[in-house]
Amino acid sequence: MGKLSTKLAAKSPEFQNLFMGQFPEKQLKAGNSETYYQTLTDFDFIALKIQYPNFGVEALIRDYDLIDDPEILANLEADEKLDPEKIKTLKLIKRALQLSAHVLNQDKTQLVGQLWGRLQAFPQSEIQKILADAVQSKSEIPRFRPLTASLTTPDGKLLRTLTGHNHSVSAVAITPDGQKAISAADDSTLKLWDLETGKEIFTFTGHYSYVNTVAITPDGKTAISGSDDHTLKLWNLETGKEISTLTGHYSCVNAVAITPDGQKALSGSDDHTLKLWDLETGLEIFTLIGHDNWVNAVAITPDGQQAVSGSDDHNLKVWDLETGLEIFTLRGHHNWVRTVAITPDGKKAVSGSYDKTLKIWDLDTSQEIFTLTGHHNWVRTVAITPDGKKAVSGSYDKTLKIWDLEIGKGISTIPEKRSNNDAANILDITPDGKKAVKIWDLAIGKSISILTGYNEWVNAVAITPDGKKALSGLDDKTLKLWDLETDQEISTQTGHNDWVNAVAITPNGEKAVSGSDDKTLKLWDLRTGKEIFTLPLEAYANTGHKGWVTAVAITPDSKKALSSASDNTLKLWNLETCQEISTLRGHQGSIWAVAITANGEQALSGSEDNTLKLWDLETGQEISTLRGHRGAIWSLAITPDGKKAISGSWDNTLKLWNLETSQEIFTLTGHTYRVKTVAITPDGKKALSGSDDKTIKLWDLETGKEISTLTGHQNWVRSVAIITDGKKAVSSSDDKTIKLWDLETGKEISTFIGDTSIVCCAVSPDGLIIVAGEQSGRVHFLVLEGD
DSSP, X not given: OOHHHHHHHTSOHHHHHHHHHHHHHHHHHTTOHHHHHHHHTXXXXXXXXXXXXXXXXXXXXXXXXXXXXXXXXXXXOGGGSOOHHHHHHHHHHHHHHHXXXXXXXXXXXXXXXXXXXHHTTOOOHHHHHHHHHHHHSOOSSOEEEESSOXXXXXXXXXXXXXXXXXXXXEEEEEOTTSSEEEEEETTSOEEEEETTTOOEEXXXXXXXXXXXXXXXXXXXXXXEEEETTSOEEEEETTTTEEEEEEOOOSSOEEEEEEOTTSSXXXXXXXXXXXXXXXXXXXXXXXXXXXXXSOEEEEEEOTTSSEEEEEETTSOEEEXXXXXXXXXXXXXXXXXXXXXXXXXXXXXXXXXXXXXSOEEEEETTTOOEEEEEOOOSSOEEEEEEOTTSSEEEEEETTSEEEEEETTTTEEEEEEEOSOOSSOOOOOOOSSOEETTEEEEEETTTTEEEEEEEOTTSOEEEEEEOTTSSEEEEEETTSOEEEEESSOOOOOOOOOBOSSOEEEEEEOTTSSEEEEEETTSOEEEEETTTTEEEEEESOGGGGGGSOSSOEEEEEEOTTSSEEEEEETTSEEEEEETTTTEEEEEEEOOSSOEEEEEEOTTSSEEEEEETTSEEEEEETTTTEEEEEEEOOSSOEEEEEEOTTSSEEEEEETTSOEEEEETTTTEEEEEEOOOSSOEEEEEEOTTSSEEEEEETTSOEEEEETTTTEEEEEEOOOSSOEEEEEEOTTSSEXXXXXXXXXXXXXXXXXXXXXXXXXXXXXXXXXXXOTTSSEXXXXXXXSBEEEEEEEOO
């Protein structure tokens, strides 16, 4: 308990409530800016206000907002105002709290870990004191504290994360006043959000399947949504109530647009039609018939008189919205048309197709003006700049391209940072791609900044009317709000450029090795969290894996590492010389798991070819193949004596094997979905498994019976690791958490919440440091305190 806590504890509840609620504001208004500053850089005050029942993190954030209140600033004398450096410090703390708000609203005990994960790289003395005081604060339970700044830091453009949907967010739209947004998701709901606080205002329920599209009327009072349940629904954004259901389509509704006067809406559907609706009556005006396949995209001209639609029949059609008649068909694409945009003058349209091209069309003559070639995979999205002179396209070839629409030439290509199968999904004037929203200087074709969306598809993006913020909807069920104005750069984060699938700690406890979808391994200093080097070294780049690195194991002498990959191979590395020793070949599919025997002489690998293979590490030769699973083998572990192994499979089972005879001993059944991870206790008598059924199971390896089930994760369990004493374990999950468990009681002890799915974890020999790899590419080094 700090000094402030001690003082307040002696006061009445009424005084405490007034102090926590009004003290910072009163001090600033009175010109006592230094007291205001000291209060908001006091960890004790921060923690108390977040934990206080009547307030919380949003109320605390509003205290920091006061420094920008024009009415307050106008009444302060020059010497009563804070200097720029102190204002910068307050804004960093505020932004850190905004970034953590969705976590702290869920679990207030995460405060210390969130502050350390976001702020420790900043040298300001007040920030460093906050962190020091945070460490000294008492906790009733053990807690995880990041050793490095491994969470999104507050000097970037991400403002906050909005959580509440239970499935992928597929579409977003922002009200004309820029204060609210509505999101549509695969959980069959829409949600209205306050963009200032990140709070959910309403949830709109009524659809019975995925909600694919949403648009808001120009007056900001009504929204219309389209769903896989074949309907559109009209919603009152002031009351949160459904106004009416528009029925008539016979299949999924994929797209909707509202006319500029707000009186009509046009929808496109998998039933091959478009329908024009009267939003006042909810009645269909007419059906636009002509496409021979799904209608995926629709755009309305600025005058509201015509529309352009794109379809899987490879064509676009231009429609007269007064008569409902087709004006003409735009033919030329050789595959599905998935995106269309109209220039601000209404004279041209730009379409993108799975034939890897874009086409520019003259809407007066129906003639193709140019074909834009250069993408090497499907074109998924296109947007046109406000001046109508340029277009930006996003493709499954992982690039964005900028085009000059007047001459039909590419200006530049912008490579996607990530290295796996990315795709740019939806673009607005500011383009947005799978896993990232990027802002570009279209005049010179250079990246201005990257708004990192991590390794989740960004399915939708909308920009506030003032152009200052963007809201994106992701596959991980969240929305992210971005500041498009700040000139600050995102601080450098050490880590991989893609999913971190595996981490292992050297037996001597000095280093850790991580493996990633970026095809590399990294060696880390365990005590500092600093990267030592990347494998392969640049000089030996051609010796690396040709596919995702899926698993890694380290020899008992800590001198070598064995990695497996989606290229069907294993590679043995010398961690001292940084060179590849040998490549082990034999599997007929991606290898997802690997373990080394206690004597360091043999290794066991598991593959999606449904087999395990035992290898001689000295010769690199296969010793035997273990067959029995009916699904891909995702995980395995070897008993300390090296005589047995346990494997987990996509066939929902685990199998215990005799490595001396290569025979199955027995099968462990109980999981109801894929088994992703397994670990064995130090005494070799028990095993712990994690599954896509969201549970962890403890097994008796002598009987093959289940001992207990550990529940608490809200999504797939990706990894488990057992602490050296065999009494506790750590797990990671797609629910973005790491959890500490008591294996004797089966109870959850503590949780750490990351930014994205946490794919893997490992525990140091002393049980005090946990290394975890995120889907974002970050590697967390977490100190376990208070245990």
